[in-house]
Amino acid sequence: MALLCTWLYRSLHTSARVLKKGKAKSAAEHRWIQRQSKDPYVKASHNQNYRCRSAFKLLEIDDKFRLLLPGHAVVDCGAAPGAWSQVAVQRVNSAGTDPAAPRGTVVGVDLLNIATLDGAHFLPHHDVTDPSTHSKIQDLLPGGQAHVLLSDMAPNASGFRELDSEKLVSMCLTLTDLAEKLLLPGGSLLCKYWDGLLSHSLQEKLSCVFGSVRTVKPNASRKDSAERYFLARMYKRLIK
Structure with a gap:
């Protein structure tokens, strides 16, 4: 979880592009990325410079x-x-x-x-x-x-x-x-x-x-x- 928090935003920006190119992403990983991209606490942590939504x-x-x-x-x-x-x-x-x-x-x-x-x-x-x-x-x-x-x-x-x-x-x-x-x-x-x-x-x-x-x-x-x-x-x- 800690490691996911640190690279979250880089992942969110690149994941959609990677998926379109057909790279191997499981359905669970895709759902996780979609959930994170819509999570208000994830967005707030980015806006307020917190390292993670926690x-x-x-x-x-x-x-x-x-x-x-x-x-x-x-x-x-x-x-x-x-x-x-x-x-x-x-x-x-x-x-x-x-x-x-x-x-x-x-x-x-x-x-x-x-x-x-x-x-x-x-x-x-x-x-x-x-x-x-x-x-x-x-x-x-x-x-x-x-x-x-x-x-x-x-x-x-x-x-x-x-x-x-x-x-x-x-x-x-x-x-x-x-x-x-x-x-x-x-x-x-x-x-x-x-x-x-x-x-x-x-x-x-x-x-x-x-x-x-x-x-x-x-x-x-x-x-x-x-x-x-x-x-x-x-x-x-x-x-x-």
């Missing part, structure tokens, strides 16, 4: 729940191509564009490469589910702690819905380990999941360490998608 999912959630405040430290898990980090940089003032507001911090992590972004520290080619990555994230955070964990990460789709859902739930569960290491008491976690049999177990796990957990589906998430987000707030750091 920026509008976070914008909508933050407008409603005010997760990202000036001065906050934020970790963006599965950050590529960087659209959520763009939103976070703006909202927490990590680029210092508002000299009158506190300056925040944004750290983005992904297995893929991420183009540089003013106001963000990126760790490309790093696995955020790997404990060895956690110390590197802490080194980039003020005091080694964060106010908010964001996760729009997802595994490569296998085509089997329940299997893909289980993989994503497993990835999200590792974020509770990351939260234990660096999330401030009272902090928040926003993570994507695909609705499935194990999504309830993820909700239960989050409810053990957060005071409030709710399901969110922003308008920018396509209606026919199983994509949902858990918004967990008021982190309760366990005393060992």
Whole structure:
């Protein structure tokens, strides 16, 4: 998905010409291109210089729940191509564009490469589910702690819905380990999941360490998608 976002507009401009020349394009690929070309969020992301349409999912959630405040430290898990980090940089003032507001911090992590972004520290080619990555994230955070964990990460789709859902739930569960290491008491976690049999177990796990957990589906998430987000707030750091 991240790679698709980065070359989307080049693809849209050339795809129709390629199809007319008889190049091999599957019916599914053709439908995807047509859908993207008519998607208002794709057009808006281009007009507003966001790297991907997913920026509008976070914008909508933050407008409603005010997760990202000036001065906050934020970790963006599965950050590529960087659209959520763009939103976070703006909202927490990590680029210092508002000299009158506190300056925040944004750290983005992904297995893929991420183009540089003013106001963000990126760790490309790093696995955020790997404990060895956690110390590197802490080194980039003020005091080694964060106010908010964001996760729009997802595994490569296998085509089997329940299997893909289980993989994503497993990835999200590792974020509770990351939260234990660096999330401030009272902090928040926003993570994507695909609705499935194990999504309830993820909700239960989050409810053990957060005071409030709710399901969110922003308008920018396509209606026919199983994509949902858990918004967990008021982190309760366990005393060992």
